[in-house]
Each structure stands twice: as structure tokens, then as C-alpha cells.
Amino acid sequence: MQYATNQYEGMIAETIVIPGHNGDPIGAYVARPLGPGPFPAIVVIHHMPGWDEWYREVTRKFAHHGYIAISPNLYHRAGHGIPEDIAVQVRATGGVPDDQVVGDVAGALAYAVAQPTCTGKVAVFGTCSGARHAYLAACRAPGFAAIINCWGGRVTMEPQELSPNQPVAPVDYTKDLTCPVLGIFGEEDSGPTVAQVALLEQALIAHGKTYEFHMYPDAGHGFFYYDRPAYRQAQAMAGWKNIWAFLAKYVG
């Protein structure tokens, strides 16, 4: 939503605790507009580098644009410390288990729809492994109104990439998808490659799913990250514009 300089805008942003997978308490960072709304919502799934400052900022960005945004800490059970130290621990164990992620994301979805200021429409957003998790959770935890997949790698997976923590490729759940998918990808990304994105697209077409893909030239993995050499200003601005338009169309 476009704001005007003479409009009131307020936001509350704080960490809370929600029940996740198996009812386990996990931390979550929530940013929501003040006022009765009602507002649509979005679950914001952090990337492999962790539940970090970039994800605090993007959660608040969604609230600034009129969404109840909740970012669950998928690494909560690994312990606590600076986000990078925790991410190192999780990386060493092969990543968090997919079943656990689905449960935690479902917990965040349940929190969002339960808010009296929520319209009941909830999108899910992720970058990198967060995008993979967003796709997985949207297929396995029905109730989302839209998925935003920013350069999610390993949505399609070769058999040798499967592991005890990630035993099934998310693309294999495509038949259970019940909401449209926005894909934001960079042509120079080594994962997902252009070919891998094409495989995902084929699966969506085969199952008659609604999707909208954007493949940006001169951009690689993580081109929204202003704090990394991967940042591409023009492509990132175009990507965000597509995200707002997609959300307005399917979520509000």
C-alpha cells in the first residue's frame, strides 16, 4: 500500500514466543501495523545465515507496507547467541529437519490468523533456504494465500542431495499446493540454476498451479542483500515491485 506523508503510521515490532512443531516454544519476531486493520499477514522465513538483522529489517518492511509480519526462529532449538554463531552450529548438523520447519511455520501461520487485526489471508516469504522452506510449508501446511520464493535452492533435488533432515524434495509436494507462487530468481545463480528453475516451472504447469516467475539478468544468488557483494540495486527494486503487486493481487 502506498503511504502518504500526511497519514498516520504506527508499528509495533518485538520478539514473542509461539508454539511451533510439537508445541515446542520458539521465538518469533513480529512486526505489525498499529490500529484495528484488518491487515493481511505474512510469515517471513529466514535464510541459512540465520534469524538475523536482515530478517528483522524485512519483517519491519512488510509491516510498513501494511502486513502483520511474523518471522519464526527456525534455529531456536539449536541454542542462543549471536545469529551467526547459531547458524554455524545448524550448518554443521546438516540443517534443521524439514518436518520441524513445517511445524514451526504452521505455528506462525496459526498465530497470524488468530490475530483480531488479521484479515485471515496469510502469505509466506523466504529467501535462499527460507524460500525452500516456504514452498515446502505451503504444500504441507495448507492455509497460505500466496508464496514468495526468492531464489530458493534445492526445491528440486537430486537423489544424492536428500538427507535424513531433508528426505523429500519440496517439488515432490507440488500436487498439494493450494496457492499461487511468485518466483524471484537471478540468471547467474548457481543454485537454483536457470535449468533448476525450469524444472520447478514444469512441475507447477504439470499440476495446473498458478505461478509467476521473474528471472533477472546480471543477478545471482541473494541479489536483494544490500550488505553483500551480490546486491543488484535495479534488479532488487524491480523484484520488490513485483512482490508488492503479487501480494496486492492475492493477499491484499
Place this chain on the structure above:
Amino acid sequence: MCTMIATQIKVAGSGKAGNGWFTLGEANVSYDHPFEAPFEHALSLDFVNEALGPSARVSVELDVASARQLVDTINAILAKADRGGYIVE
């Protein structure tokens, strides 16, 4: 993409973090997105002691050429030390 290429080994020795030396317990070796190095992927070495908590960590992130040269250099140094009779295992 997140490669999920990572292995942990037990190690014996000491590492120096920002607040001083600590006893090492494990080394995590991975090839994945770095936190700091300006590459899309890096060979990361995280020397940790999980029993002391996540802040007990000494990390480096290397490009592939540096990582390969490091492996060769480590092996060369160990071989030289062995020839000199300095290694007793």
C-alpha cells in the same frame, strides 16, 4: 544456494577467539554461503567447542584456490615434520 555440504570432525587442540584461547572440541568444514567473505560460496572452517557454547568459535572463510593450497601446505608441513622425526603418534 545452500549446498548443505558440511562435515564435523572431533579435533584436539586450542583456538584463539576474540576473548582469548579456548580448548577445541570440533571442527566444522563446509562449502556453502559465507557470512563475510565476498564470494557466493566459500570453504569455511569453524573451530568450535560445543560444550562451551556457540561463541566458542574461530572461523575462516576461504576461496577455493586458497583452500586447496592450504590443504597441500598442511600436508607438506606434516611431511617435513615427520621426516625430521618430530612427529610421534
